[in-house]
Amino acid sequence: MAAISREEVAHLARLSRLAVTEQELDQFASQLDVILQSVARVGEVAADDIPPTSHSVPLTNVYRDDVPLPCLTQEEALSGAPDAFEGRFRVPRILDEEV
C-alpha cells in the first residue's frame, strides 16, 4: 500500500482543523507511514462477500417518544463558553460560507 506523504499529512491536518507545526508534520508523517503500513494488513484478508459490521449489538429501531424532556437553562448551556454575549456563543469571524 502507498506510504503517506508529508503533503497528505498537511492536507489531512487542515481538514481536521489542526494547525500542526513543521516539526510535528515531519514527525507525524514518518510515524503514520509506519502505522499505515502495519494496518494495511487488513487488506490481506479476502473479504469481498463479507458484510461489514458497524454495530456489535443486534439492535434495531431504538426510539424515543416525541415528548419534551427537561433541558438546560441558558446559564448552564453557556457555563463552559470561552466567550458569550447576550445569551449566545460568540465566535470570531467565519471565513467560509456554509456548505
Added chain:
Amino acid sequence: MTDLTRMSATELAGRIKSGEVSAVEVAQAHLDRIEAVDPRVHAFLHVDREGALAAAARVDSGEVSGPLAGVPVAVKDVIATKGIPTTAASKILEGWRPPYSATIVERLQRAGTVMLGKTNMDEFAMGSSTEYSAYGPTNNPWDLGRIPGGSGGGSAAAIAAYEAPLAIGTDTGGSIRQPGAVTGTVGAKPTYGGTSRYGLIAFSSSLDTPGPCARTVEDAALLHSVIAGHDPRDSTSIPQPVPDVVGAARLGATGDLTGVKLGVVKEFVGDGSEPGVMAAFRDSLEALVKLGAEVVEVSCAHFQYALPAYYLIAPSECSSNLARFDGVRYGLRVGDDGNRSLEEVMSLTRDAGFGPEVKRRIILGTYALSSGYYDAYYGQAQKVRTLITRDFQTAFEQVDVLVSPTTPFVAFPFGSRTSDPYQMYLADLFTIPTNLYGGPAISVPCGLSEGLPVGFQIMAPTMADDRMYRVAAALESAVGTFTPPAL
C-alpha cells in the same frame, strides 16, 4: 481497627451497614491515604474532599442506602461528573465542569457510593501506559518507575495503592483490563452496551465500554451490577436484564469448575509474550484444571488482524468524535486576538489542546475515512470485524470461555515504548479482539514475573458476563490476591 483502606468493598459495605464503622470514617481513611501516597502515585487528577464527605454523611444519616452504600469509588476522568472537573486528561478540557452527570455516575450516587475523585488516564483514552496524559503520568504502585497500564492507569493504580477499593474505568481496546493486569488488580469489560455510555466522553463509539475495577472478583461483580443495565439515553444500550454476575462470582469462589471448557487461543500463546507472562499463564491453566475445568486449544485465525483493524476503526470514529472540541462552546480557546478568523482559532486551539497521540489518531482516522481510501481501510476493517466475530462464535460452540494472557508484557519502564507508537499498540494485542466482537472479558491477577504482576484474561460470549465472573472467581480462589510492596 484493621486498616480500612485494606478492606474489600464487600467487607466495607457490610461493616457500614452493621454500624461497626461510619461511612464518614471510611471516606476519611481513604482521603488520608490519598494524601499520603498520591504525590508519588499520581492516580488522581482531582480529589473531591467535600463532596466525598458530604456523600458519606448522607449514608450515615440514612438518606441513601444500597448494597454498596458508603463504599468509596474513584471515577476515570473521561466520565462526566456534574460540577466536578472532567478533563479526559487533556488540556483542551482543562477545568471544564460539566452541567450534567453520566448515567453510571447517577447510578453510583443512587447506590450510595462515595466518589473520592477523578482518576488519571491517557488523553481521551488513547494509549496503553497513561504516559499520554496531559497532566503527567501515573506511577505503578508495584514500581514507581514503571507504567500502570493505560488508558485507565489512574483507576487501576488507585486500587492497587489502596486509595480506593473500587474504581470505574472504560475499555475500548483493553483500557480496563491491561492496567488491571500490570497492577495486579481485577479489571472487567462488560458486554458492549451492557453499561451506559451516556456521559462517557466518546473515543470510539462502537467499542467504548465502561466497567468496574477492584481488588477482588466479587467486588468487581458488585460494582458491575450497580452500574450496568439499560439506559434510554443510550441507543446502543442492551435492553435485556443484567446477568447475575454477583451470583456467578460467589459460585466461582467455591472453587468448582467441573464441566467448564476453557479455550486457549492458539494464536495468543506463541512467542509474542514475555516468558514470565507465559509461565504465569500456564501455571494458572493448571490450577484451573485442578478445579475441574477442561482445557481445549482453539484457533481463531483472524485474531491476527484484530490489531490493525482496531487501529483503523478506533481512530476513524475518534476523528469524528473529537471534532466537537473546537473552542466554541466549552474548553480551551487559543489565539482569539480579534483579528484571526474562527477557522484559524479552531486550528490553533486544537493544536495546542491535543497531545501528539490524539493528533496522530485524528489524522489517521481522517485518512482512513477519506473518499478513495474508505474501502481499503475503514471499510475493510469493518469486514475484518465480521470475520473476528465469526471466529468467536465458532469458538464458543466448542468452549464456554476463551482464555489468554491479558497482555504480552508486564509493566514496562516509562519511555520505553513512546518513540515508536506501534510498539505501544502491541500491549493491546490480546485484549482488542473481544472489543471488536463486543463480548465481555475480565483480567484477573494470576501470578508474578520478576516481581511484577501478570494478568489472566477470560473472554465470554456476548451477554454471558456471568460466565467470565465465575471462572475468574475460581481462579482467584486458587491463586489468591497479590499485594504490592509498601509505598
Added chain:
Amino acid sequence: MTYEDVLAKYEPVIGLETHVELGTRTKMFCGCKTDFGAEPNTQVCPVCLALPGSLPVANRAGIEATIRIGLALNCDIASWCRMARKNYFYPDMPKNYQISQYDEPLCTDGYVDVELDGKQYRIGIERVHLEEDTGKSLHVGGATGRIHGATESLVDYNRAGIPLVEIVTKPVPGVGALAPEVARAYVTELRDIIRSLGVSDVRMEQGSLRCDVNTSLNLPGEEWGTRTETKNVNSLRSVERAVRSEIIRQAAILDDGGRIMQETRHFQEDTGATRSGRSKETATDYRYFPEPDLVPIAPDPAWVQELKASLPERPSSKRAHLREEWGISALDMQSVANAGAVELIEETIAAGASPAGARKWWMGELARRANEQGIELAAVGATPAQVAALQKLVEDGKLNDKLARAVLEGVVSGEGDPAQVMSARGLGIVSDTGALAAAVDEAIAANPDIAAKIRDGKVAAAGALVGAVMKTTRGQADAKTVRDLILSTLGVS
C-alpha cells in the same frame, strides 16, 4: 439573447433539492422543545449542544413523518437502513458532523406528477432522507448582516437538532421553455402534499421549506451540461425566477465559448439574478460513515402498510372533486392551485362562505395584493375566517363591494377583524332610515329639475340623485335602497 432565443438553441435540465423542517414537538435526537421564538440557547441540552459524552436517541415521530412523506411521493421504503455522519466543521453545527443519511436513504425512487396548462409532467424522486438542522448564527459587524465583512458571529443552538427531511429529485430533462414553471409547479405540489400530511408548516417564507435549484444547459442530442446549484430561493416565485435567470446566464457564457463552472450560486431577491458563492470544483469530502451511536432503522412492513393506507387524499385528486363542488373549470382550478389558494378557499367555505364568495376575495383583491408585494397568498394578512366574515357582512347588506374592499385593507393592515375595522373606521352601510331619508330629502331639494323629471316618469334620472346621496353618505349606503327611497319619496313606484 432573449429567453426565447436561448430556448430555441439549448435544452435545460433542472433538479431540485428541498429541505422540509418537520413540526415535531421535540428535536430529532433529544427531548428539547422546538417552539419558535424562544430566548437564545434556552431549548438546548447536552445532546444538541454536543457536550462531551452526550448521545443521540432517535425521535419516532421524525422517522414516521419521513416514511409518510416518502409514501406520499410514491417511494420505496427501505426495509433496513442506517443513519450516517456527514463530517465538516461549521460553528452552527455543534458536533462538527451532521447526523444524516448517505448511501442508505429511508425512501427511494418515487415521483410527483405536476400539471401545467393541461400537460402532465412526472418529476422523479431520487431519494428522501432524514437529518438534523443546524443552529443559527448572527453575523455582526458587517454591513449587510451576512458573513462577508462580519467581525464576529453569535450562535444560538435552539434550532440545532430539529428534524429535516431532504427530498432530492432525479434530473428533469425535456421540459424545454417551461423549465421555470415546472420547477415552481413541483415545489408547489410538493408543498401541498406535505402540508396535507400535517408533518410540517412548509412555509418558505419562514424557512420550514427550503429549496435549492440545479440548472444545466445542453445542445440537443448532446450530454447534459455542467450544473450549478442555486441557494437562497425563498419563495415559489423565486424558484421560477432563479431557473429562468440561470438559463439565461449559462447560455450567455456558452454562446461566448466559455465553460460553466460547477458551483453554488446565491439567488438575489432584489435583482432576480444569481451571484457566485463558493466554487464546488473540488467537492467537499464529508468522510461519511455509519453512525455508531444509533442502531439501524428497520421499519416494520405492517406499520408501513398502515401508514400507506392512512395517507390523506392526494392534493390533485382533492382538487378534482373540489372543482366539481365549486362548479368551476379545470383551467380556473389550475389558477386557484397556482395562486396557492385551494386550502384558503376551502377553509373560508368551512367558515361559512359560499364557494363563489370565497373565491372572489382570494382570487381577486387578495391575490392582487400578494402579487404586488411579491409574497405568498397565505402571508397576505387575512385569515379564511376573516374573509368569510367579510363576505357575510356584504351578503347581509352591511357593506357594499367598495366598502368591503376598504374594510379588507384595514384587516390586512392588522387593524383587526372585519367587524372591528368596519366600526372603527365607520365604514358600515348607513341603515339608519332617518339619516338616509334626510340625505334623500337633501338631494331632492338640491336638484329640483331632476326631481321633476322623475315625477314625470323618467325613472332613469334617479341615478343622478342616487349618486348625490352616495356622495353625501360617503358611499356608505346601499345603492338599491337609496334608489327605492328616492322613488318612493317622490311618489313614483
